[in-house]
Amino acid sequence: MVTDEKKQELLERLKNAVIQYDEDASKEASNEVVEIGMDANEAIFNGLVSGMEEVGRLFEAQEYFVPELLMSADALYAGLDILKPHVQQMDLGVKGSVVIGTVEGDVHDIGKNIVKMMFDVAGFTVYDLGRDVPLDKFIEEQLRTDSDLVCLSAMMTTTMVGMKKIIDEIKSKNPNVKIMIGGAPVSADIAEKWGADGYAKDANNALKDAINMVSSLKKMKEEADARKRA
Amino acid sequence: MSETGTMTRRERVLKLFSGEKVDRPPCFSGMGNVTTAGLGQFGYKFAALHSDAKMMADAAAQTYRLTGFECGVVPFDLCVEAQALGCEINVYAHVDDILYPTIKQKIAHNEEEMGAITVPADFVKRGRIPLVKEALRLLKADIGGEVAVGSYVLGPFTLAGQIMELNDLLKLSFKKPDKVGKLLDTLADAIILCAQEFVEAGADYITVREMGATSDVLSPRVFKSLILPYLKKIFGAIKSHSVLHVCGKTNDIAGFMVESGATAISVDQKNDVAETRKKIGNALLFGNYDPYNVLVSGTTEVVRQAVRKCVEDGVDAVWPGCDIWPTVPVENIKAMLDEVTNYRR
Incomplete structure (x- = not known):
C-alpha cells in the first residue's frame, strides 16, 4: 500500500x-x-x-x-x-491521433518537438513527419492515418507562407480535421485568414495551446458521449 | 530613375552611415529584397538565382529598377558561410514555389565534432563565396552609381545553428558555455574573412544577421556573456559600414547591440522602437515594419501607416524586419517609398 x-x-x-x-x-x-x-x-x-x-x-x-x-x-x-x-488507463479518455511536422523549406523543429511532447504525454498517437516536410506528405499522412489533428510548424517568415496551401488542401479533402499552426512568424490574424483552428506563437504558447486543445478535445468527446447516453 | 530629394539615394545612405545629416530617412534594407515581379521580367526561377552570379545581380538590381527601393543586396539565402565550411545545402530546385535554401547536411553532430570545427585555409574560395563576390561586382557596376550596395553574413551564433543541431547548440550554450564560446570565436574568424571579401567586391555596407540570438530564444544575460564578445570582434574587423540585425524580442538587448560596435542596429516588428530609441540615444536604429503582414499582405494604406509609425517611433532608416517575401506587390513598395519621401514628423 x-x-x-x-x-x-x-x-x-x-x-x-x-x-x-x-x-x-x-x-x-x-x-x-x-x-x-x-x-x-x-x-x-x-x-x-x-x-x-x-x-x-x-x-x-x-x-x-x-x-x-x-x-x-x-x-x-x-x-x-x-x-x-x-500506464493502465489514460486520464484524458480520448484516443486521439495527430500528424505533426515542420513545413518544407524549414529545418527548425524545436517548437514542433515541444508540442509533440505534450501529445505524447497525453497519450495521443503521434505521427511525427520531422522537418522540411513536403506539402503533399502532410495530406497523405492525414488521409492514411485518419488523424483528428494536423500541426504545422514554421520558424521563419520565409517558410510560413507554404502553410496556407496545406491548410486549404487538407480542409478541402476533410473539413473535420483540426489544424494548428505554430512558429515565431505566425499570428492569430494569419491563423484566421488561412483557416487554421489554432495557433501558437512560441514554444511556451505551443505548449499551452496543445494542453488547451487536448482538453477541449476531451470536452468535445465527453459532450458527445453525454449526448449518446441521453 | 529620378531623385526625390536634395541628395541622391546613394549619398543619403552613405551619409547616414557616416553620421552626417540627411534630408529624410532612406528606405532600404541589408537583407534580401528580391521580388517575383522582378524575376518575371527576366524569366528567372527563384531556385536558380542562388548559384548564378549574373542572375543574382540582375534580380537584386531589378527591385530598385521596378520600385525605386533604395539599395541593391545579394545574396538571397542564409547558407553561404555554412556551405563554405563544408555543409551540404538544398536549393529546392524541384519546387516551383518559393523556398529558401536550407542546410541538408550539418558538419557537427555532437560536442566532440563541435570542438573540432576549424576554418579551412582556402575558406574564401570555397562554396559560393566567389560567386557572391562576382554578383556584388556585377551589381555594383550596374546600379552602384545610383544606390548603395549591400551584402550580409550570419552572426556567429546563427552560423553555429546552421552547422550543428540547434537543439544541441542551445543546450550546450547552457551546459558548456566555454566550448560554445570557442566555436563562436572560430566562426567569427570565418565571418570576418567572408565580410572582407564582400567589402572588397564592392559592398558599401555589411549586415550581420544574428537572428538566432533573439530574446525569444536566449536570455539577454547569455547574449551579453556568450555572444556579444564575438560580435565585437567581428564589428571591430569589418572595414565598411555595418549593421547588426537581431530578430524577435530585442528590447532587452538593444543596448548590447549598440555596444557591439556596429555602425547601426536593426530590429524587427516585435521591438518597441520608441522605447529602444529612448534607451540608445542617438545610435543609428533601422527598422521595423513587418515584411510580410504589412508589406506583402497589407493594403497600400496599411503600408503607409506602418511607415509613419516607424518614422514617429524614431528610426533612422525605414527598413524591414527580415527578408522581404518575394511576392510583394510592386505598388506596396512604391507606396512605402512615396510615404517615406513625403511624410514629415
Whole structure:
C-alpha cells in the first residue's frame, strides 16, 4: 500500500526534476513509482506535467529561455519513458491521433518537438513527419492515418507562407480535421485568414495551446458521449 | 530613375552611415529584397538565382529598377558561410514555389565534432563565396552609381545553428558555455574573412544577421556573456559600414547591440522602437515594419501607416524586419517609398 505521504514526496520529486532539468532525478523518482506500484498516470500528470507547467510559467516570466525548456523536456522524457509502459488507463479518455511536422523549406523543429511532447504525454498517437516536410506528405499522412489533428510548424517568415496551401488542401479533402499552426512568424490574424483552428506563437504558447486543445478535445468527446447516453 | 530629394539615394545612405545629416530617412534594407515581379521580367526561377552570379545581380538590381527601393543586396539565402565550411545545402530546385535554401547536411553532430570545427585555409574560395563576390561586382557596376550596395553574413551564433543541431547548440550554450564560446570565436574568424571579401567586391555596407540570438530564444544575460564578445570582434574587423540585425524580442538587448560596435542596429516588428530609441540615444536604429503582414499582405494604406509609425517611433532608416517575401506587390513598395519621401514628423 502506497502511503499518501510517499505519493506526495514522489510527485514533488518528479515535478522538481523537470523544473530543475535533472534527468537522473527524474529517472530515479520514476523507477521508485514503478517499484512501489504507484499509479503511473498520476505520476505523469501530477508530477512530470505539473513540473512542465511550472517551466512554462518560468518561460513566460522570462526566467527560463529555450535552452532550459529543452533540458526540462529531456528530464520529462527520461521519466515518461519509464512510466509509460505502466500506464493502465489514460486520464484524458480520448484516443486521439495527430500528424505533426515542420513545413518544407524549414529545418527548425524545436517548437514542433515541444508540442509533440505534450501529445505524447497525453497519450495521443503521434505521427511525427520531422522537418522540411513536403506539402503533399502532410495530406497523405492525414488521409492514411485518419488523424483528428494536423500541426504545422514554421520558424521563419520565409517558410510560413507554404502553410496556407496545406491548410486549404487538407480542409478541402476533410473539413473535420483540426489544424494548428505554430512558429515565431505566425499570428492569430494569419491563423484566421488561412483557416487554421489554432495557433501558437512560441514554444511556451505551443505548449499551452496543445494542453488547451487536448482538453477541449476531451470536452468535445465527453459532450458527445453525454449526448449518446441521453 | 529620378531623385526625390536634395541628395541622391546613394549619398543619403552613405551619409547616414557616416553620421552626417540627411534630408529624410532612406528606405532600404541589408537583407534580401528580391521580388517575383522582378524575376518575371527576366524569366528567372527563384531556385536558380542562388548559384548564378549574373542572375543574382540582375534580380537584386531589378527591385530598385521596378520600385525605386533604395539599395541593391545579394545574396538571397542564409547558407553561404555554412556551405563554405563544408555543409551540404538544398536549393529546392524541384519546387516551383518559393523556398529558401536550407542546410541538408550539418558538419557537427555532437560536442566532440563541435570542438573540432576549424576554418579551412582556402575558406574564401570555397562554396559560393566567389560567386557572391562576382554578383556584388556585377551589381555594383550596374546600379552602384545610383544606390548603395549591400551584402550580409550570419552572426556567429546563427552560423553555429546552421552547422550543428540547434537543439544541441542551445543546450550546450547552457551546459558548456566555454566550448560554445570557442566555436563562436572560430566562426567569427570565418565571418570576418567572408565580410572582407564582400567589402572588397564592392559592398558599401555589411549586415550581420544574428537572428538566432533573439530574446525569444536566449536570455539577454547569455547574449551579453556568450555572444556579444564575438560580435565585437567581428564589428571591430569589418572595414565598411555595418549593421547588426537581431530578430524577435530585442528590447532587452538593444543596448548590447549598440555596444557591439556596429555602425547601426536593426530590429524587427516585435521591438518597441520608441522605447529602444529612448534607451540608445542617438545610435543609428533601422527598422521595423513587418515584411510580410504589412508589406506583402497589407493594403497600400496599411503600408503607409506602418511607415509613419516607424518614422514617429524614431528610426533612422525605414527598413524591414527580415527578408522581404518575394511576392510583394510592386505598388506596396512604391507606396512605402512615396510615404517615406513625403511624410514629415
